Amino acid sequence: MLRPDVAGALVGENEQNIAAAFRAATRDGALLLIDEVDSFLRDREGASRSWEATLVNEMLTQMEAFEGVFVATTNLMAGLDQAALRRFDVKVKLDYLQTWQAEALLRRYGERLGLAMPDDLGRLAAVHLRYVTPGE
Incomplete structure (x- = not known):
């Protein structure tokens, strides 16, 4: 289960928390749901700081390696990174x-x-x- 505090305040903390969430879902054989995923998958084209792109890269890496069921929700679909959108098998509006x-x-x-x-x-x-x- 993803805790609501996955977003950390320190640089690099978000990436660690994301990796931990995917590890926990793998370990528990659980479905991983991230609500408001736009917080972690913003289009890198608009990134003004390096850590913004690093955060998206970590999410993409984890999504690619994850063998379980991953569900993400957002109401800001247009702002998501295109590489992230390609990694979803199904998109439902x-x-x-x-x-x-x-x-x-x-x-x-x-x-x-x-x-x-x-x-x-x-x-x-x-x-x-x-x-x-x-x-x-």
């Missing part, structure tokens, strides 16, 4: 719900909770639920 999906989800949860739904739920969903995700 989870976008906002379409209006009909938001309405169906609202109906399903409303029924489970015993809530009455308005007759014009479809119209309300179209007007008010354009930029909604299931977590909301």
Whole structure:
């Protein structure tokens, strides 16, 4: 399990923590999930300090050598290093719900909770639920 404190304050600490996370996942046979991976895989083209590129290089090296399942999440896909993107077998974009999906989800949860739904739920969903995700 990756601890939320993988990002260190000292130069080189991040690289050590990343390597340790991959080692622990290998040792435990665990899936490794890194949330907000853009913190570690920013495009090196925009790096202004050498340690920024070193951090990405360490992540790439670890990803390449890792034989387990690695999952990374970000909402800043455009800012990721291109070499990192090539190393992922599958990329899934989870976008906002379409209006009909938001309405169906609202109906399903409303029924489970015993809530009455308005007759014009479809119209309300179209007007008010354009930029909604299931977590909301």
